[in-house]
Each structure stands twice: as C-alpha cells, then as structure tokens.
Amino acid sequence: MKLAAKTALGIDISNGMINMALLRQSVKGLELLKTASVPVPDGAIKDGNIEDPAKLAKAIKDLRTRNKILTRQAAVSLFAKPVVLQIVDMPKGGPTNVGQFVRNELKSYVMLSGIEFASDFCRTNSGQGLGSRLLAAATHSQNIDMLAQASNMAGLNVKIIEPPLLSYTRALYAKKIEGKFDCDVLFAILRDGVLRLCVFRKQILDFVRVENISEEQAKPEELSRLLTEKINEIIRSYDVEVADSSGNWEVTVVADCMELPQSFEESLKTEIKSENVQVRNGQSICKDTMVEQNDGLEKASVVAIGLAIGLLNQNDNGLRINLVPPESADVRAVKKQLFITAAIVAALPLFMVLAGTGFSLTANNVKHEIAQKKQTDLSQETYTLLKEQELLDRQIKQLSDIPAQLSNILGSRLSMDWAKILEDVRKLTPKNIRIISLYSRDSSGMYLEGMAISYETIHLFVEMLNNSDYISSASLIETTKENEANGFIMYTIDCKLKLEKEEG
Numbered sequence: 311m312k313l314a315a316k317t318a319l320g321i322d323i324s325n326g327m328i329n330m331a332l333l334r335q336s337v338k339g340l341e342l343l344k345t346a347s348v349p350v351p352d353g354a355i356k357d358g359n360i361e362d363p364a365k366l367a368k369a370i371k372d373l374r375t376r377n378k379i380l381t382r383q384a385a386v387s388l389f390a391k392p393v394v395l396q397i398v399d400m401p402k403g404g405p406t407n408v409g410q411f412v413r414n415e416l417k418s419y420v421m422l423s424g425i426e427f428a429s430d431f432c433r434t435n436s437g438q439g440l441g442s443r444l445l446a447a448a449t450h451s452q453n454i455d456m457l458a459q460a461s462n463m464a465g466l467n468v469k470i471i472e473p474p475l476l477s478y479t480r481a482l483y484a485k486k487i488e489g490k491f492d493c494d495v496l497f498a499i500l501r502d503g504v505l506r507l508c509v510f511r512k513q514i515l516d517f518v519r520v521e522n523i524s525e526e527q528a529k530p531e532e533l534s535r536l537l538t539e540k541i542n543e544i545i546r547s548y549d550v551e552v553a554d555s556s557g558n559w560e561v562t563v564v565a566d567c568m569e570l571p572q573s574f575e576e577s578l579k580t581e582i583k584s585e586n587v588q589v590r591n592g593q594s595i596c597k598d599t600m601v602e603q604n605d606g607l608e609k610a611s612v613v614a615i616g617l618a619i620g621l622l623n624q625n626d627n628g629l630r631i632n633l634v635p636p637e638s639a640d641v642r643a644v645k646k647q648l649f650i651t652a653a654i655v656a657a658l659p660l661f662m663v664l665a666g667t668g669f670s671l672t673a674n675n676v677k678h679e680i681a682q683k684k685q686t687d688l689s690q691e692t693y694t695l696l697k698e699q700e701l702l703d704r705q706i707k708q709l710s711d712i713p714a715q716l717s718n719i720l721g722s723r724l725s726m727d728w729a730k731i732l733e734d735v736r737k738l739t740p741k742n743i744r745i746i747s748l749y750s751r752d753s754s755g756m757y758l759e760g761m762a763i764s765y766e767t768i769h770l771f772v773e774m775l776n777n778s779d780y781i782s783s784a785s786l787i788e789t790t791k792e793n794e795a796n797g798f799i800m801y802t803i804d805c806k807l808k809l810e811k812e813e814g
Contacts, residue, residue, distance in 0.1 A: 316622075
C-alpha cells in the first residue's frame with residue numbers, strides 16, 4: 311500500500327542512543343529536514359531489550375518536542391534480542407499457506423523454541439510473483455509489545471517496525487547496490503554487539519547471517535580477525551559453490567555506534583580478498599545514501615534515514631518486513647466495530663453523574679447508536695467484517711447491561727469515588743487492549759473482561775493496574791483463545807479496590 315505522506319519520521323533505537331531523521335520528498339528528491347538524538351535514559355533498556363517503556367517513551371516525546379518535530383507518523387527500528395533474520399527457500403510447487411510454512415520454518419530455531427513470537431516475511435526480489443526465496447524475520451512477541459507500548463505512550467502513530475539491516479540496505483541501495491551487475495556486493499555491519507552480514511547479487515538479496523559478538527571479540531584486534539575470517543569465508547563459498555559468481559566483490563564494512571582505530575581499516579583492506587574494501591563509521595556512511603547532502607547529514611543515523619525512506623515508499627527494492635503488532639493492521643476492522651465500546655469506556659465518569667433516573671434513557675440511546683453503527687458497517691465494510699458480527703452482537707448485549715451494572719456498583723458503596731476509579735482505569739488501559747465488560751462482585755472489587763492481541767499485553771495491563779491509586783491489587787484469573795474471536799485472547803482481571811484513595 312502506498313502512503314501519501316510527503317514527510318516521514320524515522321526513529322532509530324540502539325543500546326545507547328535514540329536517533330531521529332525527518333525527511334521530505336520534494337521535486338529535488340529526498341531532503342533531510344531535521345536530525346535529533348538523545349542518550350537512552352538509564353533503566354529504559356536492559357540486555358538488549360526494552361525494560362521500561364515509560365522511560366523510553368518520555369525520552370522520545372521530549373526529543374520530538376525540543377526539536378519541534380510535529381510529525382506523528384513514524385517508522386521505528388526493531389530493538390530486540392534475539393532476532394532471527396533468515397532467507398527461506400520455498401519448496402517446488404510452493405505451499406498453499408505460505409505464512410504458515412514460514413512460521414513452521416522459524417519454529418525450528420532454538421531461540422524461538424517454546425515462546426510466542428512475532429514474524430513477517432517478504433520476497434528477496436522485487437519482481438512479480440511470490441518468488442522461490444523469502445526473507446523472514448522473527449522475535450519474541452513481548453519485545454514487539456514493549457516497543458509498540460513505548461511508541462504509543464510517546465504519541466507516535468507507528469506504521470513500520472523493521473530490523474535495522476533492511477533500513478541500512480534501503481538507505482544505501484541507490485549508490486551501493488543498484489546497477490551493480492558486474493560484481494557481488496557484501497555488507498558487514500557492526501552495531502550493538504551484533505554482526506550482520508549480507509550479500510546482494512544482481513541487485514537481489516542472496517545471503518543473510520546475523521551473529522552476536524562477545525566482549526572479547528569486540529576488541530579491535532579480535533574484531534579485525536573475526537571480520538576478515540567471516541568475509542573471506544563468504545567470498546570463498548561463492549567462488550566454489552556458485553557457478554555464475556562474478557568473482558568480483560565490493561565489500562563495505564560499517565562500524566555503527568563504535569570507534570575503530572585507523573589501523574583497523576588498513577588491516578581489513580590487506581587481509582580481505584577483494585580489491586574494493588571500504589570501511590565506514592555511523593556518520594560517514596550517511597554520505598552514501600540517496601538523501602540530499604547538507605550539514606545535518608553528518609549527525610544523522612543511517613538507520614533512521616532508511617526507515618523514513620521506507621515510510622515515503624522511496625527506493626522500494628522489495629525488502630519490506632513489518633513487525634507492527636496486528637492491532638495496528640489486522641485488527642483495524644475489529645477496532646471500527648469496537649469504537650462505540652471504547653467511547654463508552656471513556657465516558658464512564660459521565661455515566662456516574664447521570665446515575666439513577668438517566669440510566670434508562672442512556673441505555674436506550676446507546677443501543678440505538680450501536681444498531682445504527684452496525685447497519686452502517688454492514689453496508690460499507692467488505693465481506694471480512696461479517697466474520698466479526700457474532701462477536702459484535704455479544705458486545706452489544708454486554709454494553710446494554712453496563713448502566714444497570716454501574717447502578718448496582720454505585721448503590722452498593724456510595725463512599726467509593728467511582729468516577730475517578732473508572733477514569734483511572736481508562737488512562738491505564740493500553741491502546742492494544744479492549745475492555746468489553748466491567749462489573750462488580752461486591753463493594754470492594756470489580757472484574758474487567760476484554761480482548762487483547764497477546765498474553766504479554768494482558769500481563770502488562772495487569773501490572774499497570776497494580777500501580778493505580780485506587781486499586782489495591784489486580785490479578786489475572788482467566789485467559790481463553792476463542793475461535794469466534796479470530797485469534798484474539800479473551801481475559802478476565804480481578805481488581806480489589808482501596809476503600810479510599812491513598813494520599814501520595
């Protein structure tokens with residue numbers, strides 16, 4: 311799908327820095343409007359994964375505010391460990407369900423064994439048809455949820471989450487890959503303790519390898535030896551195993567977010583079996599991008615640039631992997647039908663004010679609005695929305711019961727400030743969680759029922775509820791994955807309420 315944006319924001323998150331690049335598509339081509347960076351706040355990241363999304367979100371939001379970056383639509387780099395990035399060969403004839411075939415292949419990786427993982431894939435070439443080779447990426451679903459949570463809290467509308475390697479190759483494609491039919495192009499990218507190796511043959515991605523680097527291997531002398539060994543191994547394998555190998559190599563080593571001695575480049579050029587070896591750092595590599603040269607380019611992140619280019623749909627080389635949670639794409643139709651639900655939850659404090667004589671009228675109005683919404687959706691949405699209809703009917707019935715349930719709650723314990731309690735719950739509810747039903751068992755607690763895209767998101771919601779000033783404890787008592795919910799996870803959370811709000 312082509313995005314109409316004329317400006318786009320790329321956000322690159324690494325172990326130490328948050329980098330932004332704001333690009334504009336103009337008659338001159340791609341222009342870099344702004345760059346911004348800030349150190350990752352202490353405690354936000356641990357062991358290569360997001361530990362505290364709230365801290366990370368605040369840093370991103372403050373960075374945008376200080377630099378007057380108003381664009382909310384963004385592409386964000388995948389920051390997670392471990393990440394599987396692998397080329398998958400399709401069997402002859404091809405499977406009937408390509409997505410399931412890819413997931414079955416990914417399940418064979420030890421690092422993904424026994425966990426719920428998020429994945430996506432694309433063709434390795436940009437030609438028509440599916441092609442016989444696919445590039446697949448996967449990581450723990452919890453890592454994606456935490457990144458999406460931080461982005462949402464920062465006020466971003468994230469359209470793309472992709473592995474950094476794809477951002478590098480997209481940013482460098484025009485000058486380093488396009489039109490190179492007489493040589494094979496090899497990239498070796500060092501970043502955040504990870505070595506990423508890839509080969510392009512005749513503009514098509516042909517080889518990918520991702521390896522972690524230990525602290526011992528990261529020392530300059532050991533790193534030079536390791537890179538020489540890995541790169542020469544790839545070159546030898548192509549010379550021996552690939553019949554139509556060009557025998558001519560262009561090698562680019564990118565040392566991003568790290569300083570290397572001058573002798574490092576000299577050593578690589580001497581030891582690597584190629585006459586064309588280039589070594590770049592995080593800043594100098596930006597000069598090899600397709601972006602209009604200016605002073606800000608020296609301070610830019612090539613990954614942030616590549617992300618923004620992808621959001622502008624420029625230089626589409628076919629390598630597009632998007633790990634944005636389904637809530638932002640696949641669940642869009644469900645979100646439309648649940649709009650009334652979200653609006654009612656947001657307006658619950660108003661229901662408290664109208665308690666008593668107004669409840670009957672409110673319930674009738676809500677049922678009428680839902681019926682109208684239901685008819686409008688049926689006339690406008692495609693056939694796929696019909697699959698959600700049964701679930702929507704159940705939600706309508708539950709919504710119609712809310713006023714009566716809230717009346718019981720109010721009558722049971724007048725000393726409770728239910729308006730503030732429910733407003734607090736609304737604020738603590740993540741974007742990718744939906745509350746379908748709320749009811750009280752007695753004057754000291756309430757149940758929340760709803761749906762989510764993953765177990766990790768539900769556990770995060772429970773954790774946030776436990777930080778409420780009005781809830782003494784929240785616990786997950788049930789989760790189910792129903793067929794009629796189209797893969798969503800239904801949950802029930804038991805909340806024990808404080809008798810009165812504790813003063814801070």
